Amino acid sequence: GAVVSQHPSWVICKSGTSVKIECRSLDFQATTMFWYRQFPKQSLMLMATSNEGSKATYEQGVEKDKFLINHASLTLSTLTVTSAHPEDSSFYICSAPPTSTDTQYFGPGTRLTVL
């Protein structure tokens, strides 16, 4: 299947700092990418839809000014958690659907811990 990578795989930061997470589609182009987060013992929750060359679409309850998404190319989307707080500690996962298939593939996830 198609490969999606994320960087970093884990990050620890101090409260109030910003953290950038990268999501790359390695062997296909993706006009759309999706960002999810997962709290312990819970399922994945969709945060936003990232669209190449346009603004992201955020799910209800997700602050767009706190979770900045940039989809600058057909293979890269970034999620920046601004002024991170301990409650932002979570597992962040991106995914992308190749235009040639009916499904989507997920990255390995980024574990964010805010102290």
Place this chain on the structure above:
Amino acid sequence: DAKTTQPTSMDCAEGRAANLPCNHSTISGNEYVYWYRQIHSQGPQYIIHGLKNNETNEMASLIITEDRKSSTLILPHATLRDTAVYYCIVNRPPNSGYALNFGKGTSLLVTP
């Protein structure tokens, strides 16, 4: 999007077939049935998907009832590495802009 109902947990002996059921009685005609699994602290892994015909690949088989209101994922010879949370999702195709929405899934434990 249609919602799904899955058992919270299941056990399966190593080497035996694991049959994971899913009910999706409100599925629409343009919605696919997707199965993913998530091993602890990893991103979800695609397993299989189908629209109305049964499907088989190197990982599993997907059996969809004729009325499409339920389906079963079959892992023919479960191994310890198949222990994971399995998600059944009904959705319009993601390449049309529709993100997959995850429920709680079934936690499958494969035992020696």
